[in-house]
Amino acid sequence: AQDTYTLRLAETWGPNFPIFGDTTKRFAKLAEEMSDGRLRIRIDSSNKHKAPFGIFDMVKAGQYDMGHSASYYWKGKVPETLFFTSMPFGMTAVEQYAWFYEGDGMKLMQEVYGPHNLLSFPGGNTGVQMGGWFRKEIKSLDDLQGLKMRIPGFAGEVFAKVGVSPTNIPPGELYTALERNTIDAVEWVGPALDLRLGFQQIADYYYTGWHEPATELQFLINKDSWNKLPKDLQAILKTAMRVSAYDMLIQSQDANAKAWATIKEKYPNVQIKHFPDSVFKAMYKANNELLKEVAAKSDLAAKIIKSQEDYLKQTRAYTNISERAYLNTMAEVE
Amino acid sequence: MTGIVMFGAALLLLMVGFPVAFTFGGVALFFGIYAQGMDLFAFMPFRIMSVMQNKVLMAVPLFIFMGVVLQRTKLAEQLLTSMGRLFGGLPGGLAISTIVVGALLAASTGVVGASVVAMGLISLPVMLAHKYDKRLSTGVICASGTLGQIVPPSIILIILGDVLGLPVGDLFRAAVGPGVVLIGLYIAYILIMTRFKPETAPAMPADHSLSRKQEIGAALLAIIPPLALIVVVLGSIFAGIATPTESSALGGVGAIVLAIIYRQFSFKMVWNAAKDTVSVTAMVFAILIGATAFSMVFSYTGGDYLLEDWLHMLPGDHWGFIILSMVVILILGFFIDFVEISFIIVPILSPVAEAMGVNMLWFAILIAMNLQTSFLTPPFGFALFYLKGVAPPQVKTIDIYKGIIPFILLQILVLAMIIIFPEWFGMTDLATY
Amino acid sequence: MRWIIKLDEWLATASKVCGWVACGAMILMALNVFYDVVARYAFNSVSIGLQEMEWHLYSVVFLLGIPYALRTDGHVRVDVLYTKWGQKTKAWVNLVGAIIFVIPFAYLIATYGYDFALDSYNMGEGSGDPGGLPYRWIIKSVIPLTAFFIGTAGLNMVTFAIRVLAGDKSYEVEHSAEGLA
Numbered sequence: 047a048q049d050t051y052t053l054r055l056a057e058t059w060g061p062n063f064p065i066f067g068d069t070t071k072r073f074a075k076l077a078e079e080m081s082d083g084r085l086r087i088r089i090d091s092s093n094k095h096k097a098p099f100g101i102f103d104m105v106k107a108g109q110y111d112m113g114h115s116a117s118y119y120w121k122g123k124v125p126e127t128l129f130f131t132s133m134p135f136g137m138t139a140v141e142q143y144a145w146f147y148e149g150d151g152m153k154l155m156q157e158v159y160g161p162h163n164l165l166s167f168p169g170g171n172t173g174v175q176m177g178g179w180f181r182k183e184i185k186s187l188d189d190l191q192g193l194k195m196r197i198p199g200f201a202g203e204v205f206a207k208v209g210v211s212p213t214n215i216p217p218g219e220l221y222t223a224l225e226r227n228t229i230d231a232v233e234w235v236g237p238a239l240d241l242r243l244g245f246q247q248i249a250d251y252y253y254t255g256w257h258e259p260a261t262e263l264q265f266l267i268n269k270d271s272w273n274k275l276p277k278d279l280q281a282i283l284k285t286a287m288r289v290s291a292y293d294m295l296i297q298s299q300d301a302n303a304k305a306w307a308t309i310k311e312k313y314p315n316v317q318i319k320h321f322p323d324s325v326f327k328a329m330y331k332a333n334n335e336l337l338k339e340v341a342a343k344s345d346l347a348a349k350i351i352k353s354q355e356d357y358l359k360q361t362r363a364y365t366n367i368s369e370r371a372y373l374n375t376m377a378e379v380e
Numbered sequence: 381m382t383g384i385v386m387f388g389a390a391l392l393l394l395m396v397g398f399p400v401a402f403t404f405g406g407v408a409l410f411f412g413i414y415a416q417g418m419d420l421f422a423f424m425p426f427r428i429m430s431v432m433q434n435k436v437l438m439a440v441p442l443f444i445f446m447g448v449v450l451q452r453t454k455l456a457e458q459l460l461t462s463m464g465r466l467f468g469g470l471p472g473g474l475a476i477s478t479i480v481v482g483a484l485l486a487a488s489t490g491v492v493g494a495s496v497v498a499m500g501l502i503s504l505p506v507m508l509a510h511k512y513d514k515r516l517s518t519g520v521i522c523a524s525g526t527l528g529q530i531v532p533p534s535i536i537l538i539i540l541g542d543v544l545g546l547p548v549g550d551l552f553r554a555a556v557g558p559g560v561v562l563i564g565l566y567i568a569y570i571l572i573m574t575r576f577k578p579e580t581a582p583a584m585p586a587d588h589s590l591s592r593k594q595e596i597g598a599a600l601l602a603i604i605p606p607l608a609l610i611v612v613v614l615g616s617i618f619a620g621i622a623t624p625t626e627s628s629a630l631g632g633v634g635a636i637v638l639a640i641i642y643r644q645f646s647f648k649m650v651w652n653a654a655k656d657t658v659s660v661t662a663m664v665f666a667i668l669i670g671a672t673a674f675s676m677v678f679s680y681t682g683g684d685y686l687l688e689d690w691l692h693m694l695p696g697d698h699w700g701f702i703i704l705s706m707v708v709i710l711i712l713g714f715f716i717d718f719v720e721i722s723f724i725i726v727p728i729l730s731p732v733a734e735a736m737g738v739n740m741l742w743f744a745i746l747i748a749m750n751l752q753t754s755f756l757t758p759p760f761g762f763a764l765f766y767l768k769g770v771a772p773p774q775v776k777t778i779d780i781y782k783g784i785i786p787f788i789l790l791q792i793l794v795l796a797m798i799i800i801f802p803e804w805f806g807m808t809d810l811a812t813y
Numbered sequence: 814m815r816w817i818i819k820l821d822e823w824l825a826t827a828s829k830v831c832g833w834v835a836c837g838a839m840i841l842m843a844l845n846v847f848y849d850v851v852a853r854y855a856f857n858s859v860s861i862g863l864q865e866m867e868w869h870l871y872s873v874v875f876l877l878g879i880p881y882a883l884r885t886d887g888h889v890r891v892d893v894l895y896t897k898w899g900q901k902t903k904a905w906v907n908l909v910g911a912i913i914f915v916i917p918f919a920y921l922i923a924t925y926g927y928d929f930a931l932d933s934y935n936m937g938e939g940s941g942d943p944g945g946l947p948y949r950w951i952i953k954s955v956i957p958l959t960a961f962f963i964g965t966a967g968l969n970m971v972t973f974a975i976r977v978l979a980g981d982k983s984y985e986v987e988h989s990a991e992g993l994a
């Protein structure tokens with residue numbers, strides 16, 4: 047009989063967190079089926095390990111063999127991990143997958159994670175994330191001055207540069223804080239996940255996204271755990287990760303579309319808004335300045351930024367004459 | 381099975397009287413090392429870190445600080461005795477005042493450790509000084525200090541919203557009715573019970589130098605400053621000035637301002653208040669850390685899978701399912717805490733309920749009501765430990781265990797009312813499409 | 814016996830110092846949160862760094878408070894049997910409990926907590942949020958530090974129990990002063 051291998055996976059999410067949690071379950075099922083039961087994945091959600099943002103450390107130390115999380119959460123530990131989730135004004139999901147698998151993405155990602163005894167793989171995409179829930183309309187840059195917004199990470203830095211005050215509110219108090227105007231705006235994910243938190247009941251303006259055009263989750267694997275697996279199981283694991291990541295992109299599209307239909311029907315107060323051009327231009331400029339600062343601090347970051355910029359330039363030219371041209375045409379005939 | 385044996389061991393060892401926190405931690409240590417080896421404890425720093433970064437729990441030291449300052453400056457006593465005087469010759473005035481203050485605090489926090497301990501500091505010494513029965517006093521404090529779990533804002537409701545995929549606002553609105561009914565029943569219970577046993581809650585002695593009108597006037601005047609402080613705490617949340625957690629800091633600073641106004645302020649008072657706060661806070665968090673070690677060993681040795689297996693055996697018809705699932709949650713609440721229940725049990729029950737066409741909002745309120753009870757049920761109800769931790773030595777654990785029973789029964793009564801008459805609370809038991 | 818008394822007093826001082834630090838952090842935390850609320854509401858000024866400082870201070874309060882509360886007997890006990898027992902029995906409960914529960918628990922958290930903090934130091938970990946605090950290892954190292962002092966406080970329980978057994982001290986004296994802490 048052949049050996050069976052059980053990999054313990056810790057995920058950032060709670061046990062029945064939709065879409066993200068479905069991805070790990072689908073991944074575990076695929077791996078087990080393809081290996082005819084020789085590969086088992088045991089998933090521990092955040093209620094069990096109690097360390098949603100400790101996945102990196104736990105997998106690094108071998109306390110878990112695998113993790114499911116998002117690369118940009120580790121920016122405080124390893125600044126170069128920022129680039130493998132989604133960047134403001136960056137690539138769309140398809141463009142970014144192309145960068146990962148056909149461009150230099152995968153190679154650069156292993157260069158960042160390798161020194162920490164880790165392998166990282168794309169772990170499923172949310173599609174374009176929404177720009178957030180606002181209680182008042184943003185008509186100009188002035189409206190952003192001193193605006194208190196729950197917006198973490200790099201996008202928060204971009205917002206801060208154009209005058210927003212990023213504010214740290216625990217998730218459990220977000221709803222009350224927004225309802226009572228303790229804060230003015232909240233950035234979360236997209237319709238399917240936002241709907242659960244009830245922001246549509248207390249904020250009328252739902253802004254379109256720019257800061258996370260293609261949020262990619264990640265599978266982390268401890269290298270020692272990986273090396274213990276025979277070649278065929280490694281291939282199965284890789285395939286299962288890739289398929290479940292792709293499935294998440296599809297599921298996100300479906301779930302968000304349905305949730306958006308619900309919001310439109312049940313919450314007519316909600317209006318979709320775009321930031322004015324002046325705001326986008328200021329944020330675009332702020333984003334570029336911040337990237338320059340990051341690049342100046344780390345050669346590896348500079349290399350990744352350049353790779354993404356070059357790839358985006360080339361691939362976007364084609365996106366423009368294919369997808370964008372088609373969507374524009376549709377917009378005209380409808 | 382390790383998990384089950386561990387519960388038995390913890391229960392026995394708790395009786396020996398070694399500090400609760402370290403009994404949980406120590407028992408976890410033995411069973412953890414026995415079942416999984418030392419390295420299981422490499423998870424502990426992560427679990428402690430998640431308590432450290434849980435800013436909602438910051439309300440615990442902040443509320444305790446407010447309570448200690450109000451107690452040390454005698455303002456709490458003034459508030460409660462004056463409120464008690466308003467009841468004239470009626471017994472139970474202090475207990476009802478405690479419930480009212482508890483309800484106000486409940487509307488500003490959802491952290492049990494914060495409100496039970498603050499209430500214990502504020503009102504237990506006053507009630508005992510006025511010859512209240514120990515059991516009645518501790519029961520009232522634990523019950524009203526736990527109201528924060530059902531009265532919004534509430535952590536239980538937020539977690540259930542997340543687990544069940546319901547908008548938090550809907551849950552908050554739906555919880556107001558049951559919360560108000562519960563508060564009303566607590567008060568009604570005190571009124572009725574004290575008619576039969578007035579000696580358990582003697583009326584405040586009347587001040588014969590004053591007419592009744594003057595007495596009421598003096599009482600109202602004395603109530604205003606400390607009550608205003610509590611209203612400021614609450615108001616700061618409603619006005620959006622502060623989050624619920626932050627509002628407790630306003631309470632602490634406000635209590636110091638009151639102390640200055642009443643010429644009770646000294647740096648020594650503040651330092652001593654800080655010392656009391658640190659000690660009580662440490663007691664609460666040591667229990668949390670001991671309990672997190674305990675639940676870690678429980679789940680990593682397969683306890684959670686065992687529970688899942690049991691739950692899959694629940695019956696399939698509508699009422700059978702509702703009632704049995706409530707009984708299961710109530711019983712589990714004796715042993716494990718609400719977060720574990722929300723994340724382990726609720727995800728198993730909810731698809732079944734959904735398939736039966738149960739109104740999930742109603743179902744969520746039932747669970748929340750039920751989980752509130754889990755803080756109060758002996759032997760592991762944390763609210764009971766917390767109160768014991770701040771109670772004077774003459775109050776024994778057993779007094780607290782016995783004192784809470786009537787209030788647990790009242791909670792079960794409200795739960796039954798929501799099950800049988802959901803329309804009284806503006807809900808239906810079945811989903812309406 | 815004389816060296817036991819010396820050790821006992823020395824260990825008690827260690828726990829008290831933890832308590833003083835926690836008290837300072839307690840007052841700073843209340844002021845910090847108060848300042849953040851006022852600054853945000855009245856002046857629309859928000860600092861993530863200061864908001865993170867809140868939980869840094871709060872962590873110091875409850876972590877370093879634990880050894881302090883051990884020395885002052887502030888940790889809650891189930892007293893069904895404990896109050897009925899005499900000094901000697903109480904001393905044995907505390908002696909054995911400290912040796913088999915407190916000290917090993919503290920030892921494990923100290924060892925794994927040290928690795929936890931060290932890893933953070935080696936990575937130069939800081940906050941990932943705009944304007945957040947750097948040097949995350951400092952607050953993480955409060956975990957092994959606390960565990961160390963819980964260990965010394967556990968040892969202190971042992972030395973105190975020995976003094977009680979020798980008839981040099983008794984538990985009532987230290988017990989819940991003023992009904993509180």
Ligand code: NA
Pocket residue numbers: 175233234235258
């Ligand atoms: Na987001």
Ligand code: NA
Pocket residue numbers: 485486487488489490491527528529530531532533534
């Ligand atoms: Na509440």
